[in-house]
Amino acid sequence: MKVRAAQNRSLDPNSERLWFKLEAQPISLRQEIQLPETSKRSPRKAKLEVRFCQVNLRTPYRFDNRDPLEVYAVYAIEIDCPEGETPVEWMLLTTEAVTDASMATTIVRWYSYRWRVEEYHKILKSGCQVERYRLAADGMKALLGFLSIIAVELLHLTYLHRTQPDTNATELLNPLEIKVLKAKSPKLPKVLTVAWAVEAIARLGGYLEHRHKTPIGIQVLWRGWLKLHDLCEGWQLARET
Numbered sequence: 667m668k669v670r671a672a673q674n675r676s677l678d679p680n681s682e683r684l685w686f687k688l689e690a691q692p693i694s695l696r697q698e699i700q701l702p703e704t705s706k707r708s709p710r711k712a713k714l715e716v717r718f719c720q721v722n723l724r725t726p727y728r729f730d731n732r733d734p735l736e737v738y739a740v741y742a743i744e745i746d747c748p749e750g751e752t753p754v755e756w757m758l759l760t761t762e763a764v765t766d767a768s769m770a771t772t773i774v775r776w777y778s779y780r781w782r783v784e785e786y787h788k789i790l791k792s793g794c795q796v797e798r799y800r801l802a803a804d805g806m807k808a809l810l811g812f813l814s815i816i817a818v819e820l821l822h823l824t825y826l827h828r829t830q831p832d833t834n835a836t837e838l839l840n841p842l843e844i845k846v847l848k849a850k851s852p853k854l855p856k857v858l859t860v861a862w863a864v865e866a867i868a869r870l871g872g873y874l875e876h877r878h879k880t881p882i883g884i885q886v887l888w889r890g891w892l893k894l895h896d897l898c899e900g901w902q903l904a905r906e907t
Contacts, residue, residue, distance in 0.1 A: 668776060671739075671757040678722040678734035684757065688741035691717040695767040697742070699778045701754065702828070712754050714742040718770045723759075738764040740773045782821065789824075789884055790817040820887055823864060827882075831861035838863055846897045870894055 675684045693715045703709040718741065722734035740758040747753035758777055764770050790813060826838055835844055835858040847866040848854060855862050865873070868882045871890030 668758060668760045668762070668773060670777065671759050676724040678724045681724070684721065684723075684739065685741075687721060688717050688719065688739055688757065691719050691741070694718055694770055696745075697771055697774055699774065700829075701778075702781050704781075707751055708748075710748060710751070712744045713746055714754065714774065715745055716767075716770050716774060717741045718764045718773075720764075721759075737761055738773075740764055740770050742774050782825070785824070786817055786821050789820050789888075790814065792884055816888070816891065820884065820891060823867070823887065823891070824884070826860045827864040831859060831864075833860045834858065835860055835863040842898050842901065843894060846894060846901055850897070867891055867894055870897075 671684060673684075674686075676682070677684060677687055695716050697714045697716055698711050699714060701707065701710050701712050719739060720736065721739045722736055724734055725732045737759045738761075740756075740760065742754065742756045742758070744753035744755070756774070756777060758773055760773055762769065762773065764773060823838060826833060830837070838860050839847070844858065844863070847863060848858075850870065851862075851866050864882065864887070867890040868886050869890065870893040871886040871888065873882055873886045873890070
C-alpha cells in the first residue's frame, strides 16, 4: 500500500506529529523526477531531497483502544524550484519496508507514475468510452481486456508525442503501419517523426489539419488508431489475394 498523507497525523506514544518527525530525519538521498505538464504547472525536472523512517500512526480517538498503525514514511521535498512554480512536497506512507535509500527511491518513483495511471484511466474512459458498454460479466471482461490493450498503446503514443516528438516514427509504429500512413498522407516530411505519425493518425480519426493550434483529443486518436488497424488489415488481405 502506498498513499500520500494530507494531514499532519499524531504519532504514538507521545503525540509527536508526522511532519515534525520526518523533518528531523537526515537527508538520505537526492533524486530527480520528471513532472508532466498540468493546468497548474509547466513540465520540468524536479530535484528532490528525500528523508524516511518508520512511524506509528495513532488511530482516531473513536478507535483509541486499537493499536497504532506501523508504516514507513517517505518525505520528498523539491529544492531549487523555478520561480513562479509551487515546489513539490510529498509525504508518502507505505506498508513496504523502507530500510534503505534504494527502497525510498523506488517509493518516490512509484508515486511519480500516478499521472500516467490517471492518464491511462482517462484514455480508457474518455477515449475508449468503456462506460458506454453494457455487457454480461464474461463479455465485459473480454471487452475490458481488448480496450485495455488499446488504452496502453494510446498512452504510449501520447507519451512519446509529448516527450520525444522528434524521435523517429519507427519507435512508435511497425513498418506496415508507417507504410499505410505514408500512403494516406498528402505530403510527407523529410524525416518521419513521432509528431508526424501522431498527426497522421489523428487525421484518420477526423482531426482537421487547418486547426493545427487545437490540441489533438484522445477520442480523435482513438478513432484514428482503430482506422489505422483496419487499413493495415485491408492492406495485408489485398497483398495475400
